[in-house]
Every structure is written in structure tokens, then in C-alpha cells.
Amino acid sequence: MWCINRSLSLVPVYFPPSNSPISVSVFTAIRFLTSKMLSASAAERNKGPIAEILKLYLRDGMKVLEIASGTGQHVSHFAPLFPGTTFLPSEKDARSIHSIVGYLDHFRHSNVRVPLFVDVSKPVSNWALPEDYAPNSVDVVLSINMIHISSDAAVIGLFEAANALLKRSNGLLITYGAYKFDGHISPQSNADFDESLRSKNPEWGLRDVTFLESLAQRNMLRLKAKHEMPANNHMLIFSR
Numbered sequence: 001m002w003c004i005n006r007s008l009s010l011v012p013v014y015f016p017p018s019n020s021p022i023s024v025s026v027f028t029a030i031r032f033l034t035s036k037m038l039s040a041s042a043a044e045r046n047k048g049p050i051a052e053i054l055k056l057y058l059r060d061g062m063k064v065l066e067i068a069s070g071t072g073q074h075v076s077h078f079a080p081l082f083p084g085t086t087f088l089p090s091e092k093d094a095r096s097i098h099s100i101v102g103y104l105d106h107f108r109h110s111n112v113r114v115p116l117f118v119d120v121s122k123p124v125s126n127w128a129l130p131e132d133y134a135p136n137s138v139d140v141v142l143s144i145n146m147i148h149i150s151s152d153a154a155v156i157g158l159f160e161a162a163n164a165l166l167k168r169s170n171g172l173l174i175t176y177g178a179y180k181f182d183g184h185i186s187p188q189s190n191a192d193f194d195e196s197l198r199s200k201n202p203e204w205g206l207r208d209v210t211f212l213e214s215l216a217q218r219n220m221l222r223l224k225a226k227h228e229m230p231a232n233n234h235m236l237i238f239s240r
């Protein structure tokens, strides 16, 4: 499976070194043969607005675990904006992990760890977490555009993992995406999006925030804030 956003485009990218004597056209010619760095147009559009909200919550010294990192565009955008924060990206899709590694090889961020294989529907005890991401030691679990494009097992797993990994005192689960509110999806474009997701995979679709709040409650979390985002998306902040 690969990322499906409202715009389905996903293309390899290649950034020639800035001092390269080789012309850009040569790089353009070879990029489809060499690049493992993928680019999702939705991630390009939403990374800036998401970073603006993260500025309200991320502080120096924090450890962030990103679930379902996709291409690696987000973590690569956030790393230089939050130099005092450590990011650990993760994915269950091999092609995505390959792409994240491509971004990290290229940008060499000192505050991003090697991406981890994580299927969030599986218990945290199955994950090969590094020692410093042990249970009750993570400040923020971040998940962008996964909840509506994954199974119930993955959504439930996300909240269970957040409960297991987040610090007991002040951990945050931050999610971004399109949601249903009180049984209603609006505007029509979100309802159409929900319909198209379900037709691709009956396990997918916009989740009701009330359902997410019940998962939060079962996992020692509560919905602390809802931020309206461009294109009828929201960012949800669940705290201890």
C-alpha cells in the first residue's frame, strides 16, 4: 500500500548538490533511476501549517515519535525548525522507509533518528524501539494523515501505543487529518473523500472525533485542543 491523499500524486525527487558541476538537466534525466526520495503533494502543502501548530507544543529537549511518517517530507521539514527536539520517524511500508532514509541521507539532520519499522496495529512490545524511546519516556507521538487511511486496529493501536510510550505527566498525542464530528462529515468534499476511501478499502474512512475521544479515555488521554487547519482538516491534541 502507498499513501493516498486527496491528490494522488507521489513522485520521486532529486536535489542536486548546490555546488554540483553537473547540470540540473542531467540530474533531471537520472532522477527516476536513482532517487528513493518520494514527494507527496499533500505533504508539501500541509507541512507548513502543521509546523505552525507544532510551535505551540514542541519544546527543546523533547522526544517525538512519528507514526506513519510516509515519504519523510514532514520530519525533514520539522527537523531544522525544531533543532532542540529529537524526531524518530517510523513506517510499516518498506518503500516509505526507503524514502525517509533518502531524505535523511540528503539533509543529514542531526536531530532525526534512523527510521523504525512500525506497524502500529501490533503491540508496542513487538517494536524494536531504541532504549531512549522506552515506555513512559516519549514527549509527543505524532501521526499525520494516518487515522482515515488505516484499519481500526491501527487507530486503536495508535492510542494504545501513545498510552504505553508517552510520559505519564505531560505526554501529547498529536494527530492531523480529516475527521467526522458528531456523526456528520462536512463539507461535501470531505464526505466525497470519505466515500472514495471506503470504496478503495472498507477498513478506511474518516473517524468520528467522539470515537477517538473514547479511545483516548481508555488510554489515559483526553482531547485538550482542536485546531482548524486548511482544506477542512483538523489537528487534534490529546494530553494526559
Ligand SMILES: C[S@@+](CC[C@H](N)C(=O)[O-])C[C@H]1O[C@@H](n2cnc3c(N)ncnc32)[C@H](O)[C@@H]1O
Pocket: 001, 002, 003, 004, 005, 040, 043, 067, 068, 069, 070, 071, 091, 092, 093, 096, 118, 119, 120, 121, 143, 144, 145, 146, 149, 150, 151, 154
Ligand atoms: C496517507 S499516508 C500519510 C503519510 C504521511 N504521514 C503524510 O502525511 O504524508 C498514510 C500512511 O499510513 C501508513 N500506515 C497505514 N497503516 C499503518 C500501520 N498499521 N502502521 C503504520 N503505518 C501505517 C501507510 O504506510 C502510509 O504511509
